[in-house]
Amino acid sequence: MNEIELKDLFVSSLESGHVIDPKNRILPFANKENEIRIKNESYFGHFDLVIAILHRNTEHLESSFQEGPYYNNVLMRTGQLAEIAGAEKCRIDCISFYPVELKSNSDTLDARLPNQILNAILTFGRSMVVLDRKHVKNASLKFLRLLPATVLAYTGRKDYFKVLSVFDRFVDTGMFNLSKRRFAKTLLDNGIAEEMDKIYRRLATLERINQKLVYNELYNSNAGFLEEEIEFLTQFSSIDATMSYKKQIARYVRESELVKITDYL
Numbered sequence: 001m002n003e004i005e006l007k008d009l010f011v012s013s014l015e016s017g018h019v020i021d022p023k024n025r026i027l028p029f030a031n032k033e034n035e036i037r038i039k040n041e042s043y044f045g046h047f048d049l050v051i052a053i054l055h056r057n058t059e060h061l062e063s064s065f066q067e068g069p070y071y072n073n074v075l076m077r078t079g080q081l082a083e084i085a086g087a088e089k090c091r092i093d094c095i096s097f098y099p100v101e102l103k104s105n106s107d108t109l110d111a112r113l114p115n116q117i118l119n120a121i122l123t124f125g126r127s128m129v130v131l132d133r134k135h136v137k138n139a140s141l142k143f144l145r146l147l148p149a150t151v152l153a154y155t156g157r158k159d160y161f162k163v164l165s166v167f168d169r170f171v172d173t174g175m176f177n178l179s180k181r182r183f184a185k186t187l188l189d190n191g192i193a194e195e196m197d198k199i200y201r202r203l204a205t206l207e208r209i210n211q212k213l214v215y216n217e218l219y220n221s222n223a224g225f226l227e228e229e230i231e232f233l234t235q236f237s238s239i240d241a242t243m244s245y246k247k248q249i250a251r252y253v254r255e256s257e258l259v260k261i262t263d264y265l
Helices: 003-016 071-076 078-090 112-124 138-144 182-190 196-220 227-236 245-262
Strands: 037-039 049-054 095-103 130-131 149-154 163-167
Touching: 003 037, 003 049, 003 095, 003 149, 049 078, 078 095, 095 112, 112 130, 138 163, 182 196, 196 227
Parallel strands: 095 130, 130 149
Antiparallel strands: 037 049, 049 095, 149 163
């Protein structure tokens, strides 16, 4: 099959409930209680397919919303989710995105795949790879199961697909998902001993806002700033950001040169 044929067959499989999981795990895209909306590559641009899962049964969301992946999903992807929620007339926290990378028999598995998976995770927090029969080999399966993506493969029978591996951890943080203890030590080593917790929280907030701006740039959608984020940016603009980088770098160069000279004395 080529990519278009594989895409059509996979969409048919999702809509018909023909995704088979040998381990009978509770997977959102294979749950018949959920509704599936298919967004083609023209919608998001960088992916072969994007699946939007609508969780109409919200009972399981209520207790975990404040601290679970649903809360973080809304926080990080407000603009994208609000657009879908408005069109589907559903709650914004009831939507899950699954970006899909299709690999037909006409494609090859090469170094681009890890980059495509990483792009999906950074954009939507998760990734899914769908393979044609050619790629389902013992050697490739060992490699694919190590990737941070849910991997499915065509069975060769009608529109049935089989789940080979599952990575359903939702990645909702970026560079500031680090140890606060290590962060505090870094600040102390650089002479900053006060308000360390506030600095940590504000850097994390700034990164979240920056990610929203990136999504807006990539997909031409509303960044979806919250009122507190707008207030944060307003206050942030009052900080004097004038820094003499060139002078400081020149000083480091001179100091390193002096160290180099003294090594020979």
